[in-house]
Amino acid sequence: MKTKNRGNVLDDLDWRILQVLQENARQPYMETGRCLQVAHSTIHDRIKKMEEQGIIEKYMAIVNLEKAGAKYITAIMTVFTDPKESENVAEKLSKFEEVLEVFTSLSEELLIIAKVIAEDQEKLHLFIAHSVAPLAGVLRIRTSIVTKKYKDEIFFIKGSHDSE
Amino acid sequence: MNSFSSNSRILRKLPRENAFYFFTSIGNYTGMSAMSLEDFIQKIKEVNIKSLEFHLHRGDFQKWTDETLEDKELSEKIRSLQLLKPVGNTLRDQLYFIASKRFEELKK
Numbered sequence: 001m002k003t004k005n006r007g008n009v010l011d012d013l014d015w016r017i018l019q020v021l022q023e024n025a026r027q028p029y030m031e032t033g034r035c036l037q038v039a040h041s042t043i044h045d046r047i048k049k050m051e052e053q054g055i056i057e058k059y060m061a062i063v064n065l066e067k068a069g070a071k072y073i074t075a076i077m078t079v080f081t082d083p084k085e086s087e088n089v090a091e092k093l094s095k096f097e098e099v100l101e102v103f104t105s106l107s108e109e110l111l112i113i114a115k116v117i118a119e120d121q122e123k124l125h126l127f128i129a130h131s132v133a134p135l136a137g138v139l140r141i142r143t144s145i146v147t148k149k150y151k152d153e154i155f156f157i158k159g160s161h162d163s164e
Numbered sequence: 165m166n167s168f169s170s171n172s173r174i175l176r177k178l179p180r181e182n183a184f185y186f187f188t189s190i191g192n193y194t195g196m197s198a199m200s201l202e203d204f205i206q207k208i209k210e211v212n213i214k215s216l217e218f219h220l221h222r223g224d225f226q227k228w229t230d231e232t233l234e235d236k237e238l239s240e241k242i243r244s245l246q247l248l249k250p251v252g253n254t255l256r257d258q259l260y261f262i263a264s265k266r267f268e269e270l271k272k
Contacts, residue, residue: 141192
């Protein structure tokens with residue numbers, strides 16, 4: 001089975017390699033090859049190709065900040081914008097290191113939803129007041145501070161992928 | 165700096181990054197901002213009273229008038245008001261009175 005993705009063709013083996021990497025990106029090629037019953041050189045070549053194509057963007061450690069003792073708060077910020085400036089605002093927000101995720105959404109009004117991190121409430125407020133509110137096209141902002149996190153996962157690839 | 169140029173400086177229009185942005189609580193921006201003392205006085209009349217209470221008690225008005233508008237006299241008057249801990253329309257009326265009186269003095 002092959003799946004097309006913006007000109008890149010992935011077959012079953014590629015998808016299975018991606019599954020393995022999502023579960024453990026540090027697993028040696030040899031072990032992945034044994035697991036998937038192919039040569040480790042094949043695993044190496046396929047991974048290299050997917051890295052070059054940008055299908056695999058990066059490898060990173062997921063740090064549990066609470067266990068690491070980092071003091072921070074997370075907030076979900078909803079930014080109401082002038083529709084003409086919405087894209088600009090989203091792009092500018094994406095450049096701030098305090099902003100971890102940015103989405104645009106269309107309900108009754110055009111919204112930008114962003115996940116923001118700060119050391120404390122005062123720093124969160126100063127960031128929003130001095131860096132977000134002054135952006136051209138921002139009409140108003142609603143912010144909710146997260147009090148407890150129940151789930152935080154990335155999307156894991158599962159099962160086989162049908163061809164188009 | 166003579167008093168005329170000092171007054172003109174306080175009354176100047178500010179760039180948007182130096183405007184005063186009215187919030188009702190942490191991170192909740194009302195959509196109202198003031199880019200000059202004159203604009204600030206106008207917004208005192210219009211903005212949600214919660215916003216005036218939030219900023220007065222945090223000392224934000226005092227800080228902005230001192231550090232951004234560079235009007236120590238107005239900042240000091242707002243600080244005195246802050247000590248009285250007014251709320252509701254009393255706060256709105258008193259803040260409006262203080263700021264508009266100062267504005268008239270500076271315009272002379």
